Amino acid sequence: MNNFKLSLYNYLIDHGVQDTTAQYLNMLALLIVAVIIVFVVDFIIRKILLQMFMRFAQASKSNFDDLLVENKVPRNIAHIIPLLLALEFIPVVFFHFDAFETVVEKGVQVFAIVLTLWIVRSLLHTAKDYLKTLPSLKDKPIASYIQVFMIFAWLGGIMSAIAIITGIPFLKFLTGLGAISAVIILVFKDTILGFVASIQVSINDMVRIGDWVTFEKFGADGDVIEITLATVKVQNFDKTITTIPTYALISESFKNWRGMTSSEGRRIKRSINIKTDSIKFLTPETVENLKNIQLLQDYLNTRQKDINKHNQQHNVNKTLAVNGRNLTNIGVFRKYVQTYIEQHSAINKDMTIMVRQLQPTTQGLPIEIYAFSSDKRWINYEYILADIFDHVIAAVPYFELEIFELPSSSTFSK
Structure with missing residues (x-):
């Protein structure tokens, strides 16, 4: 090895090149050779490891090895041997330059720390993805645990890198850091809070x-x-x-x-309040009149037959409307609004469509429309919402219902 690293240097000296120039040219040539060897070895090992993992993943029934490949675990592990090779080359390349050797060696050691963190991160992401596929752990906050571990891992890596660069032993560096941590936290409180928050915002x-x-x-x-x-x-x-x-x-x-x-629709969730004293049973004459509403014809015919059949089978006394089964104006109105919403061209039919009663209040009985518009753009959404409620509010009197509103001065004057 000594003959190899000095071969160019001796050749240049024999041909009259100055000693300093010969040393720099020798170092440059050795550096180029070392870089080429490291990159070639890295390429070959990476290809071999990837092929091995791919074949193993195809033959295995478990998806864990597939996740290892997806999270680049083989690719990161492949860098270990070239990194060790680079450390061996440093004394050879910088034989005449001790200062350069120290700086480059520290740089490679810092890269080794970063590579270790990459490997740990890849393995943790693989474990997270695999554990999420297990039914018993599907709803557990696994990602949070891994994030906390990675934060400590990065802190440890950063402190180790600083200790290597400064030449301070790691334990001594930690002791000194603890002594000034209170001052650092006080002076850089907002920066630290922002840094931690930005990591959380990004990760989550x-x-x-x-x-x-x-x-x-x-x-x-x-x-x-x-x-x-x-x-x-x-x-x-x-x-x-x-x-x-x-x-x-x-x-x-x-x-x-x-x-x-990012969903398929924008939610519509709005209600109108119906005066409770306008809610009543429907008479046969009113039912016949409501059959003129096209959206209700089939429903009313079917319901009326079912109700008449039930009442006849149970000999219901129909002198009072409260006996047996009967149609109500509020129930028919809900069915009408439901059918109207289901047939509206701007409503997403693949998402929830519902017209429901809410808890009665001092301001009447709320009838709520719950659906999703296909168009999510704000202006168009507001137009769709207004168009639906324009129609629904105008349709209320046809069912002999009234919308509740607080009395105004004109109400008292009447």
């Missing part, structure tokens, strides 16, 4: 640029346009800008509308 995918968020505490309701270490900027719909501390995203409650925008 809580907010992305372009998301529509509502943050009532800060008066924010609009699109996220910028996320930094300390702040998140939200452009409200009136074009004003609201700046929110990043750590508030993990310490306060806010609403992210991404789930709605």
Whole structure:
């Protein structure tokens, strides 16, 4: 090895090249050779390991090995041998330059720490993906445990790298860090909070640029346009800008509308209040009159036959409408609204469609429409919502119902 690393140097000296120049040229040539060898070895080992893992994954019935490949575990492990080879080459390449040798050796050692963290992260992500496939662990917060472990792993890696660069023993470095940690936390409190929050926001995918968020505490309701270490900027719909501390995203409650925008529809959830004293049983004459409403013809014919059959079988005394089974105006109205919503062209038929009664209140009986519009754009959504309730409100009197509203001065004057 000594003859190899000095062969070019001796050749240059024999041909009259200055000693310093010969040393630099010798180092450069050895560095080029070492880099080529390391990259070739890395390429060959990576290909071999990937082929081995791929064949093993295809032959195995478990999906764990497939997840190892997906999370790049073989690719990261393949870098270990080239890294060790590079460490062996450093004394050879920098034979005449001790200062360079120390700097490069520390650089490779720091890269070794980073590579170790990559391997650990890949293995943890593989374990997380595999454990999520198990029914007994599917609903457990496995990702949270792995995130906490990775935070400590990165902190340990960063401190180890700093200890290597500064030349301070790791334990001594930790002791000194503990002594000044109180001062560091006090001076850089906001920065530390923002840093931790940004990691949490990124890892948990809580907010992305372009998301529509509502943050009532800060008066924010609009699109996220910028996320930094300390702040998140939200452009409200009136074009004003609201700046929110990043750590508030993990310490306060806010609403992210991404789930709605990525879904197949935007929810409609609104009700009208019906006066309870306008709710009543329907007379046969009223039922016949309501059959003129096309959306109710089939329903009323079928229901009327079923009700008459039931009442006849049980000899129900129909001198009072409360006896036996009867149609009510509120029930027929709910069926009409349900049918109308189901046939509306702007409603997503593959999502929940429901017209329901809510708990009666002092302001009447709420009838709520619960459905999803196919068009999620704000302007179009509001138009669809208004179009539906324009029709429903106008249809209420046809069922001899009344909408509750608080009395006004004109009510008293009448």
